[in-house]
Amino acid sequence: MAVEAGTAAPAAVENDESNYLTAKSGLKSWALTVDHKRIGVMYLVSVIVAMFLGGIMALLVRAELMFAGETLMEADTYNQLFTLHGAIMVFLFIIPSIPAALGNFFLPIMLGAKDVAFPKLNLGSFYIYVIGTVFTLIAIVAGRIDTGWTFYTPYSSRADNAVIWMTLGVFILGFSSILTGLNFIATTHKMRAPGLSWTRLPLFVWGIYATSVIQVLATPVLAITLLLLIMEKTLTIGIFDPALGGDPVLFQHFFWFYSHPAVYIMILPGMAVINEVIATFSRRKIFGYMFVAMSSVALALLGFLVWGHHMFTSGMSEYSTMIFSALTFLVAIPSGVKVFNWVATLYQGSISFETPMLYAIGFLILFTIGGLTGLFLGILSVDIHLHDTYFVVAHFHYVMVGGTVFGFLSGMHYWWPKMTGKLYNEGLARVAFGLIFLGFNITFLSQFIMGSQGMPRRYYDYLDQFQPLHMTSSGGAFVLGFGFLVLAVVFIQSMISGAKAPANPWGSAGFEWMTTTPPHAHNFETTPVITRGPYDYHLASEEELFDGFPEDRAAQGAKA
Amino acid sequence: MTEPQGTIQLPPQLSTIAPEVDAMYYAIYWISVAFAVAIFVAMGIFLYQYRRQPGRKAKPTGHNTFLEVFWTFTPLLLLLWLFVEGFEGYVKMSVAPEDSVEIRVRGMQWNWEFEHQGGVIDDLNRMKVPVDTPVKLVMSSSDVLHSFFVPGFRVKRDVVPGMYTSLWFEATTPTPFTSETECQSDNDCGSGYHCGQPREIPNGMNADELLMGGAPPEGAPEGTREVRYCSVSVFCTEYCGAPEGITLSAFSEGGYNSNHATMMADLRVLPVEGYDRFLEVGPPPPPECAGAEDVNVCWGQSIYQGSGCIGCHGNDGVRQQPAPNWVGLWGAVRPFTDGSERVADENYIRQSVLQPQSQIVAGYAAVNMPVYRFSDRQLDAVIAYIRSLTPDE
Ligand SMILES: [Cu+2]
Ligand SMILES: [Cu+2]
Numbered sequence: 001m002a003v004e005a006g007t008a009a010p011a012a013v014e015n016d017e018s019n020y021l022t023a024k025s026g027l028k029s030w031a032l033t034v035d036h037k038r039i040g041v042m043y044l045v046s047v048i049v050a051m052f053l054g055g056i057m058a059l060l061v062r063a064e065l066m067f068a069g070e071t072l073m074e075a076d077t078y079n080q081l082f083t084l085h086g087a088i089m090v091f092l093f094i095i096p097s098i099p100a101a102l103g104n105f106f107l108p109i110m111l112g113a114k115d116v117a118f119p120k121l122n123l124g125s126f127y128i129y130v131i132g133t134v135f136t137l138i139a140i141v142a143g144r145i146d147t148g149w150t151f152y153t154p155y156s157s158r159a160d161n162a163v164i165w166m167t168l169g170v171f172i173l174g175f176s177s178i179l180t181g182l183n184f185i186a187t188t189h190k191m192r193a194p195g196l197s198w199t200r201l202p203l204f205v206w207g208i209y210a211t212s213v214i215q216v217l218a219t220p221v222l223a224i225t226l227l228l229l230i231m232e233k234t235l236t237i238g239i240f241d242p243a244l245g246g247d248p249v250l251f252q253h254f255f256w257f258y259s260h261p262a263v264y265i266m267i268l269p270g271m272a273v274i275n276e277v278i279a280t281f282s283r284r285k286i287f288g289y290m291f292v293a294m295s296s297v298a299l300a301l302l303g304f305l306v307w308g309h310h311m312f313t314s315g316m317s318e319y320s321t322m323i324f325s326a327l328t329f330l331v332a333i334p335s336g337v338k339v340f341n342w343v344a345t346l347y348q349g350s351i352s353f354e355t356p357m358l359y360a361i362g363f364l365i366l367f368t369i370g371g372l373t374g375l376f377l378g379i380l381s382v383d384i385h386l387h388d389t390y391f392v393v394a395h396f397h398y399v400m401v402g403g404t405v406f407g408f409l410s411g412m413h414y415w416w417p418k419m420t421g422k423l424y425n426e427g428l429a430r431v432a433f434g435l436i437f438l439g440f441n442i443t444f445l446s447q448f449i450m451g452s453q454g455m456p457r458r459y460y461d462y463l464d465q466f467q468p469l470h471m472t473s474s475g476g477a478f479v480l481g482f483g484f485l486v487l488a489v490v491f492i493q494s495m496i497s498g499a500k501a502p503a504n505p506w507g508s509a510g511f512e513w514m515t516t517t518p519p520h521a522h523n524f525e526t527t528p529v530i531t532r533g534p535y536d537y538h539l540a541s542e543e544e545l546f547d548g549f550p551e552d553r554a555a556q557g558a559k560a
Numbered sequence: 561m562t563e564p565q566g567t568i569q570l571p572p573q574l575s576t577i578a579p580e581v582d583a584m585y586y587a588i589y590w591i592s593v594a595f596a597v598a599i600f601v602a603m604g605i606f607l608y609q610y611r612r613q614p615g616r617k618a619k620p621t622g623h624n625t626f627l628e629v630f631w632t633f634t635p636l637l638l639l640l641w642l643f644v645e646g647f648e649g650y651v652k653m654s655v656a657p658e659d660s661v662e663i664r665v666r667g668m669q670w671n672w673e674f675e676h677q678g679g680v681i682d683d684l685n686r687m688k689v690p691v692d693t694p695v696k697l698v699m700s701s702s703d704v705l706h707s708f709f710v711p712g713f714r715v716k717r718d719v720v721p722g723m724y725t726s727l728w729f730e731a732t733t734p735t736p737f738t739s740e741t742e743c744q745s746d747n748d749c750g751s752g753y754h755c756g757q758p759r760e761i762p763n764g765m766n767a768d769e770l771l772m773g774g775a776p777p778e779g780a781p782e783g784t785r786e787v788r789y790c791s792v793s794v795f796c797t798e799y800c801g802a803p804e805g806i807t808l809s810a811f812s813e814g815g816y817n818s819n820h821a822t823m824m825a826d827l828r829v830l831p832v833e834g835y836d837r838f839l840e841v842g843p844p845p846p847p848e849c850a851g852a853e854d855v856n857v858c859w860g861q862s863i864y865q866g867s868g869c870i871g872c873h874g875n876d877g878v879r880q881q882p883a884p885n886w887v888g889l890w891g892a893v894r895p896f897t898d899g900s901e902r903v904a905d906e907n908y909i910r911q912s913v914l915q916p917q918s919q920i921v922a923g924y925a926a927v928n929m930p931v932y933r934f935s936d937r938q939l940d941a942v943i944a945y946i947r948s949l950t951p952d953e
């Protein structure tokens with residue numbers, strides 16, 4: 001790659017373009033910025049706050065469930081808490097986490113571009129996200145939302161009017177998704193640096209690209225659905241509520257037509273990060289690169305055809321059920337093959353085990369379990385038993401947390417030095433990983449057993465026989481929560497007193513590491529010309545990989 | 561419990577379909593274990609073997625078309641097989657045999673009502689089915705979505721307002737009311753079962769003997785006692801909320817059916833003779849009324865408390881909200897929202913219970929009374945009770 005490694009000496013302190021963080025200062029320089037990196041950072045801060053809130057709610061829910069009967073709160077409060085946990089985690093945290101935060105920051109850099117295709121639109125999307133969040137928060141403060149994150153009718157048609165605010169919030173958030181998606185698609189098509197052909201595109205970009213396609217196609221359906229729900233509630237037009245002549249199952253069709261693809265909006269970016277991390281830490285191109293890239297796109301499209309698998313017990317016709325089940329199995333193939341490809345990438349690599357790689361390995365384990373347990377739910381006769389039990393809860397947490405959140409955390413650790421210019425305490429970060437991994441498995445493995453034994457989900461109270469498993473699960477949740485606390489310490493400590501990061505601390509051949517750390521305000525001094533793929537370690541020059549090889553870091557005395 | 565035992569993962573198999581579902585469950589379970597072990601072991605070996613070592617470089621990634629085709633298509637075949645098997649099981653679950661016994665199930669926040677053949681309805685949340693006989697449930701909901709789930713039978717189906725859904729099963733294991741199935745807590749019953757609502761039973765007998773028309777043996781002490789029996793668990797699995805701002809006594813303390821989590825029913829699988837007898841005589845008056853001065857008044861009062869009338873109607877002559885007080889109701893002239901009037905007599909009360917929306921008392925349009933379906937004997941009891949609340953002058 002013909003990028004002049006960032007050696008240009010910073011001339012002036014004021015308006016120092018060589019560091020996007022210090023290029024401008026003041027609140028306004030952030031609030032009105034069109035720099036995709038700053039927008040990414042603002043998203044990052046918001047999604048972390050959302051994750052924190054959602055996490056607290058999860059812990060409260062688990063605390064209530066430690067014992068049968070009333071422990072801390074009454075049923076109504078409990079119902080609101082699990083609803084908010086779900087809604088916040090899905091709409092405010094997971095969906096925007098990787099694409100909007102990390103994607104915004106790194107997609108243009110990886111493309112060798114100065115910015116996204118429409119920088120102002122990008123800022124607009126951020127503010128739309130903020131407005132949506134505000135509406136959601138109003139709903140939380142003003143009202144009583146206890147519908148579950150799925151807002152199933154006719155329960156939601158009759159529920160408290162705060163549901164209108166909440167759905168309006170989610171509706172608005174949807175537009176943020178759509179616009180960000182559009183922006184990324186345009187950027188990927190139009191802004192690639194000279195020499196960056198589609199076959200050289202980093203897999204992170206492929207993943208975000210596929211995600212964007214789904215966001216643009218699926219989110220409008222969610223918007224329409226929520227709008228119909230709002231209309232039903234405010235104008236009492238019968239759409240979903242049978243008391244008004246509507247059809248409650250129609251809502252489920254609409255809702256899952258969005259929400260199944262949304263599962264891929266959530267998981268594809270997680271996979272996208274894992275590609276980068278595994279490649280970097282094994283010093284090897286991902287095995288079956290083209291297959292992995294295309295499978296993301298295939299998942300994006302096939303994902304639109306399987307929404308009915310959430311409704312096998314709803315009273316659909318047997319024919320629809322059959323087709324949805326068959327297609328669901330088909331979708332399992334690309335995900336499965338991706339796992340095989342990742343494992344095959346390790347073969348003959350040169351693997352090191354820094355924290356990002358630990359999360360990637362965690363991802364492989366948890367995602368495999370999440371994926372395989374998904375097969376139980378695809379088999380019609382078995383799904384009838386498992387549907388709406390804790391088995392489902394455990395399954396999707398393995399996919400969403402074990403997959404997406406581990407992907408997100410892997411990416412956070414991986415790119416943290418690039419984003420902030422600082423290193424973090426590797427030892428403590430590994431401890432946090434250990435706690436999170438352990439806590440997560442304790443929490444959710446016990447839920448698989450509870451579920452197959454017949455414990456229904458969304459229960460405030462339960463039969464005594466489930467007590468030991470619930471207790472175990474709650475215990476795991478507190479370990480998990482503690483792990484996140486340690487993680488917070490790691491990042492906060494790094495921000496305050498972290499050592500200065502070299503430009504390429506992991507010795508990656510990826511394009512984003514070829515610029516200075518933290519990146520130049522325009523990403524690169526000069527437009528780079530791409531001469532090799534992002535994983536071509538055998539083609540990368542020693543200098544490109546040199547600046548901060550992990551094995552050299554000890555020698556340099558930067559970090560143990 | 562005796563008879564079929566559950567495993568670590570699954571509750572006992574209490575219906576004919578359960579073994580089939582479980583076979584599929586374990587098939588996919590072992591396939592998953594095999595895949596997971598293969599993946600994790602390969603991963604572990606690679607991670608160790610190719611850990612970074614000084615002076616060793618990664619080999620550039622090559623191609624292996626055979627491998628890629630192989631691991632794409634082998635799982636595909638496996639999945640195809642799983643799909644076909646699962647679908648076959650599902651079809652079996654969907655098509656009820658012609659000769660099924662039909663039971664109507666009505667879901668409402670937060671109770672189940674079961675209308676057995678001939679309109680026989682026991683208390684809310686009590687269901688009886690005959691053993692070794694296919695039973696078809698025809699289900700509807702009067703408010704929001706519910707879902708009827710019996711883990712021991714491996715059946716589940718949503719209960720949807722505005723349409724009928726159905727499911728069927730054939731229970732294989734009777735759940736007798738004997739002293740072995742008496743319980744104090746759910747832990748006494750094992751998975752698939754729970755400790756049911758308490759029942760009043762005359763001393764010296766169990767509910768099986770009561771059902772079959774037996775009498776307490778000679779020398780048994782007078783009076784009744786409260787007994788709980790292990791019953792097959794019926795859950796509601798489609799989220800249906802909780803009342804706002806009411807502190808609930810916990811389920812484990814008997815606070816039944818106050819929210820989604822406690823929307824449970826006690827299902828009993830009876831021997832065929834027992835079930836037939838149940839249909840014949842209907843639910844008996846509660847045993848505690850056996851010695852009462854007026855059996856019907858006592859029974860009516862127990863319905864008033866047990867079926868939830870108490871939640872809306874007062875019997876103290878004072879509380880008039882959310883529904884009219886019953887003191888002084890009998891024989892009074894009732895004004896309706898449409899301006900008409902009617903004297904409260906037997907027929908009026910009957911109509912008010914069976915079709916509450918047909919005539920709405922003036923001033924009460926805001927609250928909808930749920931529709932109840934009672935047997936004639938139960939209606940007589942309600943009427944007798946309401947009548948007893950108004951002193952004859
Ligand atoms: Cu889905
Ligand atoms: Cu329910």
